Amino acid sequence: MTRPAFFPLLHQPRRVLVGLMSGTSVDGIDAAVVSVTGQGEAVAAELLAFFNTPFAPQLRSRIFEAFSPEKATVRLLGALNMELGEAYAAAALHAIREAGLTPQDVDAIGSHGQTVWHEPQGDPAFTVQLGDGDVIAQRTGIPCVSDFRTADLAAGGQGAPLVPFTEFLLYRSETECVLLQNIGGIGNVTVLPAGCRAEEVSAFDTGPGNMVMDGLMARLTDGRETMDAGGRTAARGRVCAPLLEELLRHPYFRTPPPKTTGREMFGADYVDDLLARGRALGLSGEDLVATATALTAESIAAAVREYVMPRTRPARLILGGGGSYNPTLVSFVRRALEPLGIRVQTQEELGHSSDAKEAVAFALLADCTLRGVPSAMPSVTGARYPAVLGKLSFPGGVE
Incomplete structure (x- = not known):
């Protein structure tokens, strides 16, 4: 079921979003500025700019500490959640400048966050992604969708993978x-x-x-x-x-x-x-x-x-x-x-970017969220029903 969109402007033929991603390799933050057009299965995405911001060595070291149950104290996780929010916001703003745009030109940000633990078979099942969406929204002045995985977990799914929905839209x-x-x-x-x-x-x-x-x-x-x-x-x-x-x-x-x-x-x-x-x-x-x-x-x-x-x-x-x-x-x-x-090709051989692909995906997933479109796929995650993913943070101003 498609629910009402949060923002009428996202019914526009063209939307501009930023997708943010940092993966399990912890090599940095990928930020993609994406122009999205169309609706439903006719959606299309154009990459306007892409930038990777390497993690500072000390921050990267602290993220690896958070991977260890013995070292991942509440204080460490809480502080990292805010620190990473600041880092993602800075990466988004840099990518927006690289695209020749201003924050006022961007409709929304979709941020995957940094996964530090994912236990879909747990009792209860849970997942932890750090990088607070409220911090991103406040620092950029742009609405931010984050914490994409928990809605699918709540629907009985694995909470992952989430990118297949966007691959279905763009590659089938x-x-x-x-x-x-x-x-x-x-x-x-x-x-x-x-x-x-x-x-x-x-x-x-x-x-x-x-x-x-x-x-x-x-x-x-x-x-x-x-x-x-x-x-x-x-x-x-x-x-x-x-x-x-x-x-x-x-x-x-x-x-x-x-x-x-x-x-x-x-x-x-x-x-x-x-x-x-x-x-x-x-x-x-x-x-x-x-x-x-x-x-x-x-x-x-x-x-x-x-x-x-x-x-x-x-x-x-x-x-x-x-x-x-x-x-x-x-x-x-x-x-x-x-x-x-089976013949094997790379994204680059097809004229795409391997680096930008997942960041582009989270821009598209945020676009779906803001239009009330379910983007979790039960055939992929095992969920009982398709869920609208993510939590929405509104900006109150820019410091």
Whole structure:
């Protein structure tokens, strides 16, 4: 059911919104300024400007503390919620200037926030995203939609993934099945069958994306490097097939969708255990990173083979997210999927931006919220009904 829009102006043919996103890799805030036109399934989005603001080292360190139940005190979480609100507001204002606009030209902001914990199978199920929407609204003078996941949780869903609704709007094809694979800290895939309706879309987390590789690099370099830039470390190593086979027996990969995962399953403890296994096998650091890179690629292929191909035959998979800039990982994904008859493309090969894709998605989701349009997909999250997502913060002025 479509509810009344909060703002009549959002019935206008054209709206301008800012989407904000920071993912599980914690490499910075993505801000996309987006022009949105049309209504319903005829909606279209044009990227006007995109800017990434890296997190200051001290703030990034505090975010990683918040990932640990032993360190995540109420004081830390409360302070970070406000600090991140300030950081998101600054990122939004910078992106607006980059677009040659002023805050008065922008109708709304959609901010995903920084996930520090996501436990959809908990009793009760809960999720925690930091970066207060009220702070963003007050500092920018622009209405802000935030805290997108809890409405779907309350409706009995996983609270994730949420981007598939926007992928359905922007990427579906009448003639072929298209897969959208994001490789951020976690990997997730959206399945768009040829000529699909919204209720036929499915999506789920495939497993670790960059998270394990990043964690290994940080441990192996004593924090000097936080990612395998350009896939160079993995390219120098050799995949340990026995260890890879063991890693692929993790229960998560055998769990059918709907499902989501995060640092709770593939975070610091998982990386520490993998390091210990690698040392016991006499593997070099390069071999371990190569094996972790192969784990991401093979888990994607396994997810497609086990949970997608029995229902539909994908023609192509479009890679996005930070992992698509890792040529070693991309080559591993191509090698894993080509035997399945699936061609692999990147967002850049199609003229899009891997960096901006999820920030654009949260601009579109905010547009839906403000028009009273449900954007959670029960076929994706397992919810009992489609919910209107997010909480709305109004500005009282700009300091």
